Amino acid sequence: MQFTDSHCHLDFTEFSHDLPKLLxxxxxxxxxxxxxxxxxxxxxxxxxxxxNEKNTEVNIACALGFHPWFLILQDLDLSKKLHLKNLDLTFQEQQLRQAISKNxxxxxxxxxxxxxxxxxxxNTENEQAFNENLNLQQAFFEMQLVLAKExxxxxxxxxxxxxQLILPLLKQHKLEKLGVIHAFSGSYQQAKDYIDLGFKLGIGGTITYPRAKKTINTIKRLPLSSLLLExxxxxMPPLGQQGMINSPLNLIKVFQALTLIRDEPEEFIAEQLDVNVEQLFFSE
Ligand SMILES: [Zn+2]
Structure with missing residues (x-):
């Protein structure tokens, strides 16, 4: 069996001290x-x-984008924030467009x-600030959907x-290559709405927590072909490691938790999960 961690922030400083060993x-x-x-x-x-790292047997692939947290700044009112290049949609769209075409x-x-x-x-003090921030997040998300489609x-x-905000935008923009809803948690109906659009769901450490009953029951019922491991x-450390730095090595724990939830044999699950990754990210 071999596994893909479909979502890991290996570039964060938490991993910089001994990355070759971790890999x-x-x-x-x-x-x-x-x-x-x-x-x-x-x-x-x-x-x-x-x-581009050649000194490892692990195959590392990457994506470019703006996490919504990048758009949430505390202790600044919006008029000041909008003068920051960080939050300037046109400027950032330009940046991302260039980076994509170059790479x-x-x-x-x-x-x-x-x-x-x-x-x-x-992170917002009142309803107005909250709504403004959501508009900004939404605009950045749509900009990235457009670039993905292009x-x-x-x-x-x-x-x-x-x-309730993401689903209508995904429906509206109709991406050919679709994508993954990472760290999925939610109801069966919410999962099904994404799957019906052709999206995959990222399954992570959440399922190692018995209290995540709703998500676990959802994942039990979904087609295996719609799941990715991450x-x-x-x-998001798994059960027993709360408060600790999560490691890609814990992918095996997530996989084991998944095998307890699903009825299919272990090897069958592993194989299908890797097929799913291939299909979403590595096929023409
Ligand atoms: Zn992430």
């Missing part, structure tokens, strides 16, 4: 491939460099992009309390 350990655990999404322009070069054959997706309602609520690339989508490391 060796991953390969020894049959984690043969890792997909690294990026969160902001300052990280684009880092993920591209990682994807088109080195990237496999746009992301991570999306909408995070939870974080927007937590470049025939799939998207890696971040969600948090935002299915860690989201260094975030």
């Amino acid at each position: 060796q350990q991953c390969f020894a655990q049959n984690i043969h491939r890792i997909i690294v999404p990026s969160v902001k322009p300052e990280h684009w070069q880092r993920v591209l460099t990682l994807a 088109r054959n080195k990237i496999i997706a746009i992301g991570e992009c999306g909408i995070d309602v939870f974080k927007a609520k937590k 470049n025939n690339l799939p998207v890696i989508v971040h969600h948090c309390q935002s299915h 860690t989201d490391a260094p975030a």
